[in-house]
Amino acid sequence: MIDAASEYGRALPMMMTAAGTVPAAKVFIMGVGVAGLQAIATARRLGAIVTATDVRPATKEQVESLGAKFLAVEDEEFKNAQTAGGYAKEMSKEYQAKQAALVAEHIKKQDIVITTALIPGRPAPKLISAAMVASMRPGSVIIDLAVERGGNVEGAKPGHVAQVGAVKIVGHLNVAGRLPASASALYAKNLLTFLDTMIDKKEKKLAVNWDDEIVKGTLLTRDGAIVHPNFKPKTAA
Numbered sequence: 034m035i036d037a038a039s040e041y042g043r044a045l046p047m048m049m050t051a052a053g054t055v056p057a058a059k060v061f062i063m064g065v066g067v068a069g070l071q072a073i074a075t076a077r078r079l080g081a082i083v084t085a086t087d088v089r090p091a092t093k094e095q096v097e098s099l100g101a102k103f104l105a106v107e108d109e110e111f112k113n114a115q116t117a118g119g120y121a122k123e124m125s126k127e128y129q130a131k132q133a134a135l136v137a138e139h140i141k142k143q144d145i146v147i148t149t150a151l152i153p154g155r156p157a158p159k160l161i162s163a164a165m166v167a168s169m170r171p172g173s174v175i176i177d178l179a180v181e182r183g184g185n186v187e188g189a190k191p192g193h194v195a196q197v198g199a200v201k202i203v204g205h206l207n208v209a210g211r212l213p214a215s216a217s218a219l220y221a222k223n224l225l226t227f228l229d230t231m232i233d234k235k236e237k238k239l240a241v242n243w244d245d246e247i248v249k250g251t252l253l254t255r256d257g258a259i260v261h262p263n264f265k266p267k268t269a270a
Contacts, residue, residue, distance in 0.1 A: 034060075034075040037145045040174045040194065040201050046080020057082050059142060062101070063160050063185065064149035065092040068178055072147045073099045081145070086136065088124055104139060106131045129158075136160065141168045147176045148185035154263075157182040163197075171199035180204035227251075 037060075038045055047057040060076040062069045065087035073096060076083045083101035085092075090111060093103045105111060110128045124132070140146060140161065146169075150158050157179035166175070166188055177189040188197045189204040196202075209216040230247055233240035241248060243255075253261045 034072045034079070034145075034147065034176075036203060036205065037147060037174050037176050038079060040203060041145060042172065043144075045076075058144040059084075060145045060147070061085070061104075061140060061143040062147050062149070063087075063136070064151070064179075065089070065096055066149060066151075068149040069147070070095060070099065072149070073101045076145075077101065084139070084143075086132075087150075088128075088132075104135065106135055133160075133162075137162075137165050137168070140165050141170075143169065143173065145174050145176075147178065149178045150185050151179050151182060157185050159187060160185040161187060163187045166197050166200050166202070169200050173200045175200060175202045177202060177204050178208060181206060 041058065043058065044055045045058045048055040058081045060072075060081040060083045062072050062076070062083065062085040065073070065085050069085060069087070069092075073083055073085055077100050083099075084104050085096045085101050086104045087093075087096075088105070088111065090107075093105070096103045106128065108128070108131075110125060146161065148160055150160055152158060161175065166186070169175075175186055175189075177184050177186040179185045180189050180191045184191070184204065186202055186204075188195055189202045191204050192206045194201055194203050205211065227247065230245055231239060231241045243249070243252075253259065253264055259265050
């Protein structure tokens with residue numbers, strides 16, 4: 034969101050001055066995971082009018098709790114669009130078409146769009162077409178946080194700020210690396226917490242609990258065999 038504000042070149046909050054009124058910027062967040070929620074909170078603190086969308090129904094309450102408006106096609110498929118682990122499922126072509134139509138109409142009125150949508154193990158879903166980009170107002174900015182996995186935005190260029198017509202599409206690589214101290218501290222904490230579950234602190238030795246959900250989710254091999262279901266060799270028909 035800070036990158037977007039830097040590229041935008043206009044004020045974000047509504048400003049009433051003797052010379053006239055500056056309208057608040059309209060910000061649209063696509064994909065409401067950790068990055069999306071942080072972008073919403075930052076945009077709100079900067080005074081923007083914020084809307085957000087995600088295929089997971091549980092995110093609606095999270096979006097509204099941060100003072101933003103939720104936008105989605107809320108049909109039966111939407112109600113079942115989340116995995117047990119809290120990740121987004123891949124939606125049907127029919128749902129994607131309905132959601133794309135809703136987004137296309139909404140995006141025309143936005144000044145800043147931030148896309149964060151990723152599906153584990155798959156290329157990033159295409160959320161914004163070239164036609165949608167062309168429909169945006171001159172000076173608008175799009176931040177594509179999924180650019181390293183193929184990108185959510187048509188026309189995004191990994192590692193570049195692409196000028197597409199009158200719209201900037203920002204495709205920074207390794208966004209976390211732009212804040213190295215914070216990213217390193219958080220990554221180190223993740224590693225420590227992961228290893229902590231496999232250590233007996235009293236005996237000060239390795240003590241792996243093979244039934245632990247985190248261990249089962251990350252264990253690839255054991256006793257010379259591939260045990261993770263996603264990596265097991267396919268059996269002959």
